[in-house]
Amino acid sequence: MSIDDVLLPAPEADVAVDPLAWFASPGPLELEIGCGKGRFLLHRARSRPDVRLVGIEWANKICRYAADRMARWGVDNVRILRTDASVFVQTNLPEACLTALHVYHPDPWPKKRHHKRRLFQPPFIDAAVRCTQPGGRWLIQTDHTEYFAWIRERLDAHLQLQEIEFDDPRFGPGEDWAGTNFEVIYQREGRPIHRVAYERRC
Numbered sequence: 001m002s003i004d005d006v007l008l009p010a011p012e013a014d015v016a017v018d019p020l021a022w023f024a025s026p027g028p029l030e031l032e033i034g035c036g037k038g039r040f041l042l043h044r045a046r047s048r049p050d051v052r053l054v055g056i057e058w059a060n061k062i063c064r065y066a067a068d069r070m071a072r073w074g075v076d077n078v079r080i081l082r083t084d085a086s087v088f089v090q091t092n093l094p095e096a097c098l099t100a101l102h103v104y105h106p107d108p109w110p111k112k113r114h115h116k117r118r119l120f121q122p123p124f125i126d127a128a129v130r131c132t133q134p135g136g137r138w139l140i141q142t143d144h145t146e147y148f149a150w151i152r153e154r155l156d157a158h159l160q161l162q163e164i165e166f167d168d169p170r171f172g173p174g175e176d177w178a179g180t181n182f183e184v185i186y187q188r189e190g191r192p193i194h195r196v197a198y199e200r201r202c
Contacts, residue, residue, distance in 0.1 A: 007067035019093070023052045028050065031101050036062060038070060042069060045078045053079070056081050056085045103140045108146070110146070135200065138155075138200075141196075
């Protein structure tokens with residue numbers, strides 16, 4: 001297995017794609033936005049070989065590192081794209097294709113004048129809801145307290161989202177904990193980690 005099997009070319013905006021066609025066989029489809037070096041993706045892929053995982057990362061070197069990591073471990077249920085996550089969700093993904101959306105430690109863009117760059121803007125939220133199957137889960141975490149409240153305010157107000165218990169996907173029977181790279185660093189620094197989960201209503 002090579003990096004080219006994992007790292008796919010980004011689709012053009014407004015071109016619909018079928019992510020399951022990227023895999024040898026179908027299965028539940030999960031998306032991680034901001035997959036970084038792929039620590040969570042690797043754990044999820046190995047613990048849930050039945051799941052098909054797509055990771056999105058913008059930084060080119062980190063994106064290639066994550067793809068190479070998957071290739072070295074030989075996991076064939078992960079594909080990685082270097083693309084704009086908001087554009088991908090809004091213009092490329094088909095309706096009701098996702099069983100889970102993972103967003104761990106997104107860039108908080110803390111300055112007020114930069115808030116418009118934050119991921120959870122209304123167009124993204126509406127598109128992500130459209131792309132999530134009824135009963136599908138969103139799992140979100142951040143170390144940034146203000147951004148956490150900002151996200152919750154917007155998601156709590158959405159009529160098709162209902163808060164549920166955060167069922168941590170990084171744990172399983174006999175498995176070690178596998179947080180993201182940022183999470184490992186922040187926990188060592190003693191930062192609080194905020195988590196929330198939502199389910200798409202029918």
